[in-house]
Amino acid sequence: MAPSSFGCNLIQTIEILLIRKRKGFWSLPKGKLKANEPPRKAIVREVYEETKVIAEVIDLIGSIDYLINGPQGTQRKLVDYYLLRAIKGRARPTGGREQIVAAKWVPLAEAIERIQRPRLRAVVRAAQSWFSC
DSSP states (O other), rough: OSSSOOOOOSSSSOOOEEEEEETTTTEEEOOOOOTTTHHHHHEEEEEEEEHHOEEEEEHHHHHEEEEEEEEEEEEEEEEEEEEEEEEEEOOOOOBBBTTTTEEEEEEEEHHHHBBHHHHHHHHHHHHHHOOOO
16 A cells, blocks of 8 residues: 655755865765775774764765866776765864864754855755655
8 A cells, every 4th residue: 555645754954064174165974995994884983083973884875077187197086975874973173284273063044154166065055865755
């Protein structure tokens, strides 16, 4: 029998964890895979290393593909972005090699305004669609 109605759980505020690097731009946590490391394990590790938040993966949101200019010339970069659920920990910047100076929970709408790169704003909008009826 097909359902004759449907429902939606309304969530008042959804926040996203942003990081700000020393160069001043707000971004999403990300990083590189270690040898033989599965992507889902890598993103959980990277989020912890950059923000001290322990999280679990819910699902893949999407991927972005772009070119970067570096010491070895122009290279293609492919980044997979995941929706995660925070389990434990207070967001705080870790500095270090990544030069992260801020880690902050921000409402989704505000995150879209803070993020300068259109491709990252598109990732946040894709995450936002998970919470829309």
